[in-house]
Amino acid sequence: QKEVEQDPGPLSVPEGAIVSLNCTYSNSAFQYFMWYRQYSRKGPELLMYTYSSGNKEDGRFTAQVDKSSKYISLFIRDSQPSDSATYLCAMSEVTGNQFYFGTGTSLTVIP
Amino acid sequence: DAGVIQSPRHEVTEMGQEVTLRCKPISGHNSLFWYRQTMMRGLELLIYFNNNVPIDDSGMPEDRFSAKMPNASFSTLKIQPSEPRDSAVYFCASRPSGLPSYGYTFGSGTRLTVV
Numbered sequence: 719q720k721e722v723e724q725d726p727g728p729l730s731v732p733e734g735a736i737v738s739l740n741c742t743y744s745n746s747a748f749q750y751f752m753w754y755r756q757y758s759r760k761g762p763e764l765l766m767y768t769y770s771s772g773n774k775e776d777g778r779f780t781a782q783v784d785k786s787s788k789y790i791s792l793f794i795r796d797s798q799p800s801d802s803a804t805y806l807c808a809m810s811e812v813t814g815n816q817f818y819f820g821t822g823t824s825l826t827v828i829p
Numbered sequence: 830d831a832g833v834i835q836s837p838r839h840e841v842t843e844m845g846q847e848v849t850l851r852c853k854p855i856s857g858h859n860s861l862f863w864y865r866q867t868m869m870r871g872l873e874l875l876i877y878f879n880n881n882v883p884i885d886d887s888g889m890p891e892d893r894f895s896a897k898m899p900n901a902s903f904s905t906l907k908i909q910p911s912e913p914r915d916s917a918v919y920f921c922a923s924r925p926s927g928l929p930s931y932g933y934t935f936g937s938g939t940r941l942t943v944v
Contacts (some may be wrong), residue, residue, distance in 0.1 A: 731854030761935030
């Protein structure tokens with residue numbers, strides 16, 4: 719079993735829709751939870767991170783962590799065509815230098 | 830800051846040839862990571878360095894792969910001999926010391942095709 723599981727999609731939604739992206743994990747020592755966005759033929763870039771449980775909001779993006787269920791989510795409100803990309807979740811222990819990545823979910827927002 | 834710089838951007842080589850990928854991390858970042866990305870397996874960590882010292886190379890597929898970091902501003906990943914199954918995008922990433930919240934900064938990757 720991989721440390722981090724992520725549905726690869728692809729996911730296709732109309733512009734303006736609410737998008738929900740999810741990951742599950744098995745290592746209860748993970749404390750930092752991150753979302754990366756990767757545009758085609760580019761390297762992943764850090765979108766946002768959350769420490770431990772709870773929610774974090776940044777503009778149209780909301781990250782949620784449920785440690786009891788070992789489940790994290792990224793919500794995108796009012797999705798835009800420019801949000802079309804692959805979204806990867808990543809996780810780390812508090813003292814860990816290594817991040818564990820999901821395989822990524824491909825999202826297309828149709829104008 | 831120019832970010833993490835990788836070269837070449839694209840590499841096409843014949844099976845059996847030696848391939849060398851290069852990376853310049855962000856100045857001041859003391860951890861460097863080499864990843865391989867494929868559609869089937871996603872991002873796989875190959876090796877990472879702390880302060881130029883290899884810490885974990887358990888992800889290196891086999892002896893055909895080797896990596897070096899001779900100084901804080903340069904690292905190489907070498908494949909010798911290359912095989913078609915090595916075709917993938919290879920990313921280098923760096924991060925500063927401290928909390929994981931600092932995240933990684935990835936380069937733009939090297940797209941390797943072995944024919």
